[in-house]
Structures are given as structure tokens and as C-alpha cells.
Amino acid sequence: MMKLDPASRIFCALDTPDVAAARKLSHALKGAVGGVKLGLEFFAANGPKGVAEISGMPVFLDLKLHDIPNTVAGAVRSVLPLNPAILTVHAAGGAAMLRAAAEAAKEKTGKSGGVRPKLVAVTVLTSLDQGDLQETGIRDKVSDQVRRLASLAQNCGIDGAVCSAHEIAALRADCGPDFTLVVPGLRPPWAAAQDQKRVTAPIEALELGADILVIGRPITGASDPRQAALRIAGELAAF
Secondary structure: OOOOOOOHHEEEOOOOOHHHHHHHHHHHHHHEEEEEEHHHHHHHHHHHHHHHOOOOEEEEEEEEEEHHHHHHHHHHHHHHHHHOOOOEEEHHHOOOOOOHHHHHHHHHHHHHOOOOOOEEEEEOOOOOOHHHHHHHOOOOOOOHHHHHHHHHHOOOOOOOOOOOOOOOOOOOOHOOOEEEEEEEOEEOOOOOOOOOOOOOOOHHHHHHOEEEEOOOOOHHOOOOOOHOOOOOOOOOOOO
């Protein structure tokens, strides 16, 4: 298998509702990262029009869709014209919802001949730890819940899962090498952990088998975001 350029594995999280700021950052990062991630904050403030303004590199649309199957399928169809490279749904939405999302995404290739987005399922947010899960009534270990939800998603036709680096090895064993693993909550050694409770350095995640590395504030909060991204890519080049 061809070895990918480390920078192409990085998607930078542009955690801002400001279109101009997001556009400026995406322009500065072009060629230094594989793409940019736009989340719910951005989408709620700017909608599809705002996403369309962030052009020139792949977009990871992180909406974490979670609703009844028909609504989620409709939401997937609604964002297909934006050509997201990656789109997230919540694995906790259940099998029927996941299958509906997968079927809706296929319409991209069926109707227009375009490339459909890669659907990845959110398992357990990296801001949650064991105590947080217990407060929601889930008594299992975080790793067990992640494995259960990732396997469910794969069985329903979803392309991959979002997990912390701590679950990469287990998901590789459960789901095989072709299941895309998207890993957020990453911080290089020189960056603060902030509000993420389950964090790992980017190089460690890559060594464990991550496919996509989502990195936000260590890049966007730097005085020179492009240089910060290039620094991380340089560290990954050792892999």
C-alpha cells in the first residue's frame, strides 16, 4: 500500500462560527494539512452557504447526525451537494438510522456520478470518561462501548468510526484494516490538553493505526497556524 504524506492525514478543526476567520485559516493551511473540519458551531451559524465558502481543500463536515432514520437520511441528502469528504453520524442512533444514512449517501454516486462522502460514526466523545458514561446509565467500560458501537456501525454499512487513540488497536482487531479510524483529541507534547480527557500525541495515534488525525487548537491557537501544522507533519514523518 502506498505510504501517504503525513500532512494528508491531518484534518484541522476550525472551531469557529466566523466564516471569514475559517476561510482565512483554510487558505493559510492549504498544502500543510489534508483538509479542514467544520463542526456544529460553524454549521449552526452559517448553514450550507458558509460551508460552500470554505473551498480549495477537502472538508470534514462533523455534524454528528442523530435523529430518527428518515430525518437523518434527509439530512445526509441535504448536505451531499456540498461534497463533504467526510460526514459524521452518531452510532448511538441505532441500526436503522445508520443503515438509512448509508443508503442516502450512496445516492451521490447513483444520481450524479460524484464521489460520495465517507461516513464515519461517532462512538464515545473524547471529552467523556468512565464517570461521565456512568452518569448516563452506561456501566460498561469506555472501550467496550466504543467497540460495540463501532461494530454496529460497520455492520450497517458505515465506512469508519471516530474513536480516541486508546481504542485504535481494539477496533482494528474487531473491524479490520479497511475500516477508517478518525481520531480526535490529539495533542502534540508541546500543546496543552485543555478540555479533552482522553488525549494522545499525533505520532502515537498514527503508529497505532489511525487513518485520519483531527487536530484543532494546537494549530488554530498557534501564533502561526501553518507553521504549527507543518511542525506536526514533520513529527509524523518519522513514522
